[in-house]
Amino acid sequence: MLNIEHRNYIKVPASIVYEVLTSSKGLGEIWTKKLDVQAKEGYINIFDFDEGYLTKMKILRLEPNSTIVWECIASDEQWVGTGVSFELTEKDQITTVVLKHTNWRELTDFYQWCNYNWALFLQRLKIYCEKQHDF
Template sequence: MVDIIHRVGIAASADEVYSALTTNEGLAKWWTTDTTGAGNVGSIIKFRFDGGGPDFEVAELQPDSVVRWKHSGEMPGPWMGTEVSFHLSRGDNQTYVLFSHSNWKEPSDFMGHCSTKWAVFLLSLKEALEKGEGKPFPNDIHIDHDE
């Protein structure tokens, strides 16, 4: 199995970061504006990008500390069986987010694309919390001309 891992420091409290990762409103400010279903463990979050997109089951919530989702659905195919997690820790004047998208079956061009897009969206999370406005889809940074 192969994992995508990123780490970013955000000048915000762990509570503010946690809220941005666990509420529809928070998620819509940095990943995709079309987000529904965020809630307690067992909830299914639907992230839509021009109508289609992944669903994730909320697998673990530890306030101000851990958010973990299990891919729940058939799209995109290479994400089947993967998990996304956000581990939060406090640093001087910031909260560190250690992100992972784990359990990929094998490295691929699509995995490389997703790794770069996750970095783009984590920087969008940072901007949303530090500047009040992120760049969620459809206003995200495009990394190729097929998007």
Template sequence: MPNICLTFGTKTPASDICAALTTLEGLASWWTRDTAGDPKQDGTVTFTFGSNGGFDMRVIKVAPRQVHWECIKGPEDWIGTRIEFEIQEEGSHNQLMFRHAGWKSENPFFHHCSTKWATFLLSLRDQLEKGEGRPFPDDIKIEASGM
């Protein structure tokens, strides 16, 4: 099964990274402003992207250096996939390891989501380091004209 795997390094403390992944305010600051629900373990978080729809994520793991979700509602290609954030200490910085695992196939939507995840992870990095992310609807657009 194909996976989307991305990473970035930051001097931001692990506790601040976790707050950006485990609080509604934190999540809304880098992914989509329309974020609601319960980001604690066994909770469900809803992420909405205007008329593009959205996703419901069941929070399956919250630990000091790990956050894992399972998509339980959204586009069919996402249902059952897992989103995993792992923070690894690398001497002078923390490395955020991201994986969107369990895709059934590499199709055009998979490729689109891979690029969008990259833009949103850079939004997360900017939120952590500069205090200003680019969550939807202010995210970097990648669609071609006419799409």
């Protein structure tokens, strides 16, 4: 199994990053505006990227300001059965975000493309959080 892992540092408290990653407003600004999202364990978040299918992520775990864990239950076949997690730690109002996309079955072009796009996702998250909450 292969994993994608990225780390970024965002100059805002973890509570702000958590709110962006668990809300329709936040994810709509950094991922896709076509979505149905709730911050509730067991809920199935739905994302539409205009690719002819919906991406559905079941929320397995939410620990406020700390951990978000999703399981992909519908999407591109290479995503189904994979997990996405965000681990947040804060020190001196700087939040470290570790994003993991785990349980890829093989190294493919799509895996490499997604790896690149997760890095862009974290960059958009950083820019959005810091711009919206300038201290």
